[in-house]
Amino acid sequence: MLTQSLFRDFDAVESVPRGLPALAYTSDEFLQLENQHLFAKNWMFAGFSHDLENTGDAKPIQIAGLPVFLLRDSEGRIKAFHNVCRHRNLKLIDADGNCGKLIRCPYHSWSYDLCGNLKNAPYFGGGAQQQPGNFDFNEHGLIPVHCAIWHDWIFVNLSDNPTPFEDFLAPIRKMLGSNKVEDYKPVLTIDFGEIGCNWKLLMENFIEPYHVQFVHQTTTNQPLQDHRTFIEAHCVGSLVELDAEQQASASLSALGVTSHYLTLFPSFILGTYQPDQLGVYLHQPVDAGHTHQRRVIYTHKDANYSEAEIQQLRDLWHRVHLEDHAMCTRMQQGRQSSLADGGVLSPCWENSVRRFQEMIADAIRPAL
DSSP, X not given: OOOGGGGHHHHSOOSSOBOOOTHHHHOHHHHHHHHHHTGGGSOEEEEEGGGOOXXXXXXXXXXXXXXXXXXEOTTSOEEEEESOOTTTOOOSOOSSEEOTTEEEOTTTOOEEETTSOEEEOTTTTSSTTOOOTTOOGGGSSOOEEEEEXXXXXXXXXXXXXXXXXXXXXXXXXXXXXXXXXXXXXXXXEEEEEEESSOHHHHHHHHHOOXXXXXXXXXXXXXXXXXXXXXXXXXEEEEEEOOOHHHHHHOOGGGTOSOEEEEEETTTEEEEEETTTEEEEEEEEEEETTEEEEEEEEEEETTXXXXXXXXXXXXXXXXXXXXXXXXXXXXXHHHTTSTTOOOOBOOTTTSHHHHHHHHHHHHHHGGGO
């Protein structure tokens, strides 16, 4: 059982800070606490709006361990609902697809429109259209989940009183500056399936630049000194900003360009690569030791990439991520050791990782 002493070493004031304890990455009990006290109380990145192109398109997801589904309604808006029939609690949407004009429960044919209103409960009161005398359709519609869209990215919040969405976005908008994400379009998706590590290791790997010159020697020649870390409220990460001469000679194929590695706590990742690329990751925890990962690549609306060049991008990023996955998987394995104690963090190159971990600890500590 996890106790208050879990964060004792992490909270110690030292010149070289310690990382989160190994149990934060290996314990399903810790993941359950994250579900209840972190994922259920924050804006969570849930999916891509381009996956829901047509009216009636629906997609089942899990948020904080709970079944939810995303839906494009009859007015073209994306909504989110708890994925539960109000009759006997069957999971309504079981696979990606189009539900037409009604969401129908296959068990007893209770049906809901695309706004979540209950429209049909056949034979519930005896006859085909007969209802019990005190039964009110208006009280038995689907339960909505707070949902907000930023460009192509869908966020949901399970809490009753979520932080205003624009307040949530404010620090990453500041870091983006004049770079308008709305000017970018998706051109390819890479689905990596399940990675054998905790979701936080994938987040931390993106946040810190310390590993880049060692792990990605074949894909970048950019020295560590070109990077700097940043902490902007709940947006943490690192960046590389080259001057005009450096940028002119940079090779995008080597990742040696002006780049911003931005995260929004707890789960959103956005990478910008000048002059005309974005990359966004979707991480979905499976259990304490496994995470499903997708990456969508975007190019600027004025860029003209051939199919061959897009394939080159796919090959590049696939290779880069396999290099990262190898390290994250081995970190997960190392945390199984009885000697694993969270390790230490560079106060220079991993201070943004430390801030990410502090936000994790702040969310979980009161629950212990």
